[in-house]
Amino acid sequence: MKCSDESVADIFEKARKFPSDSVKAKGITQKIVEFIALDDQPFSVVEDVGFRRLIEHIEPRYVMLSRRHFSDVCLPELFNVVATHVHEHIAAEISAISFTTDIWSSDVSLTSMLSLTAQWIDADFQLQKILLHSQEFRGSHTAAAISDAFANMFDTWHIDRSKVHVIVSDNARNMANAIEDSQLKGIRCMAHTLHLVVSDGVLSQRSVKDVLAIGRRIVGHFKHSQLAYSRLQSMHGQFGTQIKRFQQDVSTRLNSTYYMLQSLFAQKRVLAAYSADHELPVTFTSHQWVLIENILSLLAPFEQLTKEISSSDASVADVIPLIAALKRLLTKVFEMDHGVKTMKSTLLESVSTRFTEIYSDPLHFNATVLDPRYKDHYLDAEIKQRAREMIQTAMDAENLRGDGEGAAHSTGEGDQSAGKKTRLFAPDEGHAPSLSDMLSEILQESASNNNRQMTSSTTQQLDGYLSEVPIPRSDNPLVYWKNNHGRFPDLGKMARKYLSAPCTSTDSERLFSAAAHVLDEKR
Structure with missing residues (x-):
């Protein structure tokens, strides 16, 4: 008989449960509460049989704590650790902080929540983002109530109002009034405004509205009938095509109209075969299928634009150049305009009307100038001059503070882009112009008329x-400014401020996409 190398004492030690205050037990408890917080898990998970069996298998000596202990003790402790870290970040030398905010209401409980996310550019020109605050928002959603909630949030995190660069929100009147009542700078979410533009275009043409109405009925038919969807799957098998889910358009979801039509058009052949053998509540005519293709072509730039501005690194500097490109694209005539000319003209008019304020808002045009991808090439002569004067005034004011960093530096070294020539845009034959093509076209035109003389005055930095x-x-x-702020120190400071502002409230909306997982029947 083979003897075990383990002593009886070792065996008993392995069977003995950890004391609750042991380092090992505390470490496991900490990881469990992090798992709950990071993955939006309900506290009830620690009572689930499967989870308990998993922990028992991994470490039999660990004693699982109660659900209430995790909610009342562990989570507040974790919050305090994170909050301390956040306070340390905010207390650092930050010249300007930008925010996003949104109000969300639960579908499964009478709960509303108000969010506040913060972002800034640190001294190393890295974009920092924090989910700063999310609180239950009771009562009427009046401007005064929202303004009071903002004050509470800023007080909680000891944020000096002078550091608040901008708050980005949706287009709701109560939110805009709340920001104004708080004497803070607010801008509207670009994605929400684009959504309103598309809505204007869709509503302007009866034939387009009819197509959307038919599309909604077809999508609804397959979503509410498992038999119909099973038959459709069989059709895909016969055609050897991939099974795709139809997308239902939702009034509050950006680009959902585009995705619905796209999902229908992608399954045009399958739908035609289905309607030959099975009954559909409605069908598209051949003319309407052509119209759908043209609508998709018209809305494609809006879908591309919404994706681009909803990215994590998009800033308010993108707004003016992208709107300029979109307006130019909408003025061009294409073969695919047949049947959607009224919609197209309405879209152009709506873009021009709903984005008028960006050309009179210093936050937008100064940010554009301070973005080295755009500079002042997308501004007209009057706004160019106004932006130069405002930026120059700010630089002079900075110099008067005596920080010694405003002296003009040589512009002969350090920037690999200096001296490069703009490559002319020449579209391939048959190539459908895109937003990128329009941006290149505008940049080319501006560059040909952009001859400046270097001076030895305080304007040398800006002119250089x-x-x-x-x-x-x-x-x-931001990589550009990290490498070049030594040459343009005052401009670098301004870039840290202006480029910190996002152009959408996407960060707050993403938070509430997660919140929908938190507030459900198990919570």
């Missing part, structure tokens, strides 16, 4: 920066 060719649009503007 603007005289250089913009960096490629695919490059990161």
Whole structure:
């Protein structure tokens, strides 16, 4: 008989449960509460049989704590650790902080929540983001109530109002009034405004509304009938095509109209075969299928634009150039305009009307100038001059503070883009122009009329920066400023402020996409 190398004492030690205050037990408890917090798990998970068996298998000596202990003790402790870390970040030398906010209401409980996310550019020109605050918002959603909630949030995190650069929100009147009542700078979410533009275009043409109404009925038919969907799957098998889910358009979801029509058009052949053998509540005519294709072509730039501005690194500097490109694209005539000309003209008019304020808002045009991908090439002469004067005034004011960093530096070294020539855009034959093509076209036209003389006055910094060719649009503007703020120190400071502002409230909305997983029947 083979003897075990383990002593009886070792065996008993392995069977003995950890004391609750042991380092090992505390470490496991900490990881469990992090798992709950990071993955939006309900506290009830620690009572689930499967989870308990998992922990028992991994470490039999660990004693699972109660659900209430995790909610009342462990989570507050974790919150305090994170809050301390956040306070340390905010207390650092930050010249400007930008915010997003949104109000969300639960579908499964009478609960509303108000969010506040913060972002800024640190001294190393890295974009920092924090989910700063999310609180239950009871009572009427009046401007006064929202303003009071903002004050509470800023007081909680000891945020000096002078550091608040901008708050980005949706287009709701109560939210805009609340920001104004709080004497803070607010801008509307670009994605929400684009959504309103598309709604204007859709409502302007009866034939388009009819197509959407038919599409909703077809999608609804397959969503509410498992038999119909099973038959459709069989049709896909016969055609050897991939099974795709139809997308239902939702009034509050950006681009959902585009995705619904796209999902229908992608299954055009399958739907035609289905309607030959089975009954559908409605069907598209051949003319309407052509109209759908043209609508998709018209809305494609809006879908591309919404995706681009909803990315994590999009900033308010993108707004003016992208709107300029979109307006130019909508003025061009294409073969695919047949049947949607009224919609197209309405979209152009709506874009021009709903985005009028961006050209009179210093936050937008100063940010555009301070983005090395754009500079002042997307501004008209009057706004160019106004932006130069405002930026120059700010630089002079900074110099008067005596920080010694405003002296003009040589612009002959340090920037690999200096001296490069703009590559002319020449579209391939048959190539459908895109937003990128329009951006290149505008940049080319502006560059040909952009001759500046270097001076030895305090304008040398600004003139030196603007005289250089913009960096490629695919490059990161913050990397540029990290490498070049030594040459343009005052402009670098302003870039940290202006480029911190996002152009959408996407961060707050993403938070509530997660919140929908938290507030359900198990919570």
